[in-house]
Amino acid sequence: MSQYETGHGAVTATADDSGHRGSRHSGSVVSFENVSKVYGRLRAVDGLTLDLRAGETVALLGPNGAGKSTSLDMLLALRKPTSGRIRMFGDDPYHAVKSGRVGAMLQSGGLMPEVTVRELVELVTKLHPNPEPVATTLKRAGIAQFADQRVDRLSGGQTQRVRFALAICGKSELIVLDEPTAAMDVETRRLFWNSMKEEVAAGRTLLFATHYLEEADQAADRILVINRGRLLADGTPAEIKARAGARRLSFRLGHVDEPFLLGLPGLVNLEVRHDVVQIQSSDSDATLYAVLDAGYRPSEIEVTSLGLEQAFLAITAEDDQTNGTTHVGETN
Amino acid sequence: MAGTLALTKAELRRLMHNKRYFIFTVGFPVILYLLIGRQVSAQAYGIAFGAYYMIAMATFGAFSGALNGNAQRISQEKKDGWIRQLRLTPLPANAYVVTKILVSLATTIPAIVIVLLLGRFYGNVHLPAWQWPVIAVTIWFGSTIFAALAVAVGYRFPPDQVQPITLIVYFFFAILGGLWFPLSGFLAKIGKFTPTYEAVKIGSDVIAGAAVPAGLAIGLVVWLGIFVALATVAVRSTAESV
Numbered sequence: 288m289s290q291y292e293t294g295h296g297a298v299t300a301t302a303d304d305s306g307h308r309g310s311r312h313s314g315s316v317v318s319f320e321n322v323s324k325v326y327g328r329l330r331a332v333d334g335l336t337l338d339l340r341a342g343e344t345v346a347l348l349g350p351n352g353a354g355k356s357t358s359l360d361m362l363l364a365l366r367k368p369t370s371g372r373i374r375m376f377g378d379d380p381y382h383a384v385k386s387g388r389v390g391a392m393l394q395s396g397g398l399m400p401e402v403t404v405r406e407l408v409e410l411v412t413k414l415h416p417n418p419e420p421v422a423t424t425l426k427r428a429g430i431a432q433f434a435d436q437r438v439d440r441l442s443g444g445q446t447q448r449v450r451f452a453l454a455i456c457g458k459s460e461l462i463v464l465d466e467p468t469a470a471m472d473v474e475t476r477r478l479f480w481n482s483m484k485e486e487v488a489a490g491r492t493l494l495f496a497t498h499y500l501e502e503a504d505q506a507a508d509r510i511l512v513i514n515r516g517r518l519l520a521d522g523t524p525a526e527i528k529a530r531a532g533a534r535r536l537s538f539r540l541g542h543v544d545e546p547f548l549l550g551l552p553g554l555v556n557l558e559v560r561h562d563v564v565q566i567q568s569s570d571s572d573a574t575l576y577a578v579l580d581a582g583y584r585p586s587e588i589e590v591t592s593l594g595l596e597q598a599f600l601a602i603t604a605e606d607d608q609t610n611g612t613t614h615v616g617e618t619n
Numbered sequence: 620m621a622g623t624l625a626l627t628k629a630e631l632r633r634l635m636h637n638k639r640y641f642i643f644t645v646g647f648p649v650i651l652y653l654l655i656g657r658q659v660s661a662q663a664y665g666i667a668f669g670a671y672y673m674i675a676m677a678t679f680g681a682f683s684g685a686l687n688g689n690a691q692r693i694s695q696e697k698k699d700g701w702i703r704q705l706r707l708t709p710l711p712a713n714a715y716v717v718t719k720i721l722v723s724l725a726t727t728i729p730a731i732v733i734v735l736l737l738g739r740f741y742g743n744v745h746l747p748a749w750q751w752p753v754i755a756v757t758i759w760f761g762s763t764i765f766a767a768l769a770v771a772v773g774y775r776f777p778p779d780q781v782q783p784i785t786l787i788v789y790f791f792f793a794i795l796g797g798l799w800f801p802l803s804g805f806l807a808k809i810g811k812f813t814p815t816y817e818a819v820k821i822g823s824d825v826i827a828g829a830a831v832p833a834g835l836a837i838g839l840v841v842w843l844g845i846f847v848a849l850a851t852v853a854v855r856s857t858a859e860s861v
């Protein structure tokens with residue numbers, strides 16, 4: 288269903304960029320080939336294969352402990368995969384990071400204390416080969432008004448914005464963010480996504496991990512659903528919703544014929560209570576037409592959108608059912 | 620290299636804000652020298668007590684400065700994730716440790732210079748001109764031994780454990796190395812293998828006009844080798860948890 292279905296990492300070199308906005312490179316920015324990370328008996332990441340193309344905004348979506356942070360850590364050369372291969376800009380992760388082509392903001396990235404915000408941004412800016420002017424970074428990250436305060440005296444939201452500034456100050460082609468808005472209030476979160484949109488408009492590729500579904504839905508043009516270290520779904524938000532049966536159809540029916548209902552097109556899940564039928568469907572129109580075409584005349588028809596949240600829950604629940612429910616602890 | 624220097628500069632600026640650091644590295648040895656240094660008639664290691672105590676206190680200040688502040692900071696910065704943040708920049712992997720050693724070298728200078736000045740003008744230590752830089756540079760390079768140990772301890776242990784560990788190491792090498800009082804008898808037998816003793820003895824042998832035994836210099840290099848190895852193992856083995 289999805290043009291990004293897993294398992295075609297090998298074709299990245301010839302991947303076409305059609306449908307993706309203004310990219311400076313064609314081809315693969317990031318590729319994971321069958322990457323695993325094992326801690327003792329825990330498989331934090333289990334045979335992950337994916338690739339990102341230039342200009343994409345990709346959300347890595349999964350519950351806590353799904354392996355999101357571990358995957359990003361490996362991409363950024365903080366951890367080594369147990370097996371498999373990761374490439375970034377055609378190079379190994381360490382050299383790609385050291386070339387300054389990646390800017391990153393991780394959950395646990397601390398700041399140097401006892402200096403001002405400006406001094407810190409100046410320092411990290413100096414470390415990059417082709418940086419943004421410091422004043423631009425301060426403005427974009429919304430930290431200019433407290434640039435002369437000491438780093439260790441900021442609020443949680445302010446600290447998060449400074450860390451964001453460090454991720455964008457190098458004018459990097461790829462920006463990697465791990466749960467970027469976790470410590471932000473609503474207003475900061477809005478500001479953050481606005482400035483993020485500017486980065487993307489400037490042609491950057493953005494990869495962010497999140498467990499906020501609406502964030503993935505609104506910000507990303509592609510979502511990778513990951514659970515227990517494995518990639519479960521890969522596609523646009525609309526495709527992900529469709530895959531999980533994104534609409535719920537409910538109606539009353541005098542005589543319920545369950546075998547018939549189970550054969551309906553698009554059906555993902557069926558619940559029948561007395562004369563009330565609830566169907567989760569990936570194509571609610573087709574499902575409803577089939578019911579009508581068979582001569583049934585249901586009453587109190589309701590079609591509701593499930594949204595990404597239920598889609599996500601459906602996908603991960605399905606996975607947990609088929610593969611056991613042992614969750615791997617988040618590793619940092 | 621430009622990145623390493625930028626980081627070193629930022630670190631030095633940070634240190635200027637930190638008064639506690641100067642109390643430890645400069646304040647303690649100065650006070651001890653003022654209290655004990657001017658014993659006119661006494662002798663130690665074959666030279667005037669005031670000269671011995673000047674070398675001992677300069678060594679004390681430099682070594683404690685290299686160890687205490689650094690180990691604590693490294694451990695805290697590892698815990699806070701600053702080391703991790705730096706790993707996400709184009710700064711080379713070893714730059715952080717190199718910077719810590721460079722900063723340590725810079726920050727031991729005040730302790731050495733001030734104590735030597737105190738020896739000259741308060742302790743009435745008169746030496747041929749060439750002996751001053753020899754003594755200063757010996758102590759200065761010797762302090763890198765403890766800067767390396769600070770890296771090992773800072774990477775290996777969390778901040779709340781670093782404090783007691785560095786304190787024990789600090790007292791151990793200060794007392795056993797004869798920094799607080801000259802060694803004799805049993806203590807001298809064990810103490811003469813410590814880097815602190817070796818640094819002080821090189822200085823006092825220079826002043827006494829004796830040939831400096833090669834063993835002392837080799838001893839310092841061996842200690843440096845041991846602590847650099849410990850630091851390397853500590854940094855490598857914690858690479859995935861930083």
